[in-house]
Amino acid sequence: MSFEHMHIISMKEFTRDMIDHVLEVAEEMEPIARSKSGSDLLKGKVLGVLFFEPSTRTRMSFEAAMMRLGGEVLSLGSVDASSVAKGETLADTIRVVAGYSNAIVLRHPMEGAARLASEFSTVPILNAGDGAGHHPTQTFLDLYTIKRESHLEGLKIALAGDLKYGRTVHSLCYALSFYGAEITLVSPPELSMPSEIIEDLKKKNIKVIEADSIEDAIQYVEVLYMTRIQKERFPDPAEYQKVANRLQITPEVLKNAKENLRIMHPLPRTNEITPRVDETPHASYFDQSFYGVPIRMALLCLVMGVFE
Numbered sequence: 001m002s003f004e005h006m007h008i009i010s011m012k013e014f015t016r017d018m019i020d021h022v023l024e025v026a027e028e029m030e031p032i033a034r035s036k037s038g039s040d041l042l043k044g045k046v047l048g049v050l051f052f053e054p055s056t057r058t059r060m061s062f063e064a065a066m067m068r069l070g071g072e073v074l075s076l077g078s079v080d081a082s083s084v085a086k087g088e089t090l091a092d093t094i095r096v097v098a099g100y101s102n103a104i105v106l107r108h109p110m111e112g113a114a115r116l117a118s119e120f121s122t123v124p125i126l127n128a129g130d131g132a133g134h135h136p137t138q139t140f141l142d143l144y145t146i147k148r149e150s151h152l153e154g155l156k157i158a159l160a161g162d163l164k165y166g167r168t169v170h171s172l173c174y175a176l177s178f179y180g181a182e183i184t185l186v187s188p189p190e191l192s193m194p195s196e197i198i199e200d201l202k203k204k205n206i207k208v209i210e211a212d213s214i215e216d217a218i219q220y221v222e223v224l225y226m227t228r229i230q231k232e233r234f235p236d237p238a239e240y241q242k243v244a245n246r247l248q249i250t251p252e253v254l255k256n257a258k259e260n261l262r263i264m265h266p267l268p269r270t271n272e273i274t275p276r277v278d279e280t281p282h283a284s285y286f287d288q289s290f291y292g293v294p295i296r297m298a299l300l301c302l303v304m305g306v307f308e
């Protein structure tokens with residue numbers, strides 16, 4: 001199975017076999033990510049890093065992945081200090097940076113930006129989030145976390161929080177449908193999962209349950225995937241104020257949780273998971289952010305053709 005030169009734009013381009021292969025390669029990468037052994041698999045390779053929106057985990061885990069494998073990173077840095085501030089188009093920026101690098105990781109506020117970039121790039125584009133569109137490398141690390149901390153096949157999972165604007169939960173639903181998940185949705189009515197996604201899941205014979213509260217869902221789910229209310233995507237700030245603080249996980253909320261419940265969150269969090277939850281055996285979100293490194297190592301090696 002070859003991924004060489006492949007653009008990673010959305011999970012829609014992946015079959016179950018392809019996903020399983022990425023997860024297997026990530027398992028091989030994990031000891032290197034934990035720096036138990038060095039590697040020069042990507043020695044001489046350069047990753048172009050273009051972030052037009054803020055990021056901590058995605059940008060730094062891509063950079064860590066590249067560095068742990070002996071490669072180098074070339075960052076645009078602050079957009080304001082680049083020629084984007086002079087009005088350079090995304091297409092021109094991509095054409096230029098492709099000439100300096102072996103792959104480009106791109107985060108951009110415009111939905112469809114990564115797809116557009118792929119049309120102008122001579123090297124693979126890895127979509128690190130395009131507005132409310134897709135964030136496929138996040139989905140891969142979410143799947144990897146579930147595989148490592150729980151199990152993928154027939155998983156009972158609750159997705160909670162902002163299911164309307166949260167791009168991570170949209171991609172995750174589609175990916176989990178390959179593994180016969182049972183998906184429970186918990187959100188304020190204004191932020192419910194788009195109906196077309198629910199219809200798509202039902203067509204794939206995925207059981208979708210709409211629960212009234214997190215307390216109800218955690219009595220039977222094995223993974224609770226919490227998300228932040230995406231304040232920056234609300235057209236009207238007053239609408240955000242109506243739903244802010246509506247869902248919050250505390251140790252008290254978890255009192256009837258299954259013993260093996262794992263709580264995940266793509267992070268950053270605001271106040272939807274109180275810090276007191278971090279001390280419970282259910283908290284998996286910091287392990288989840290670490291797993292971004294072996295997953296991004298795997299994807300970089302695959303698209304740069306140093307691993308099959």
Ligand code: CP
Pocket residue numbers: 054055056057058059138266267268
């Ligand atoms: N999960 C995630 O995408 O985090 P960052 O915005 O910090 O990259």
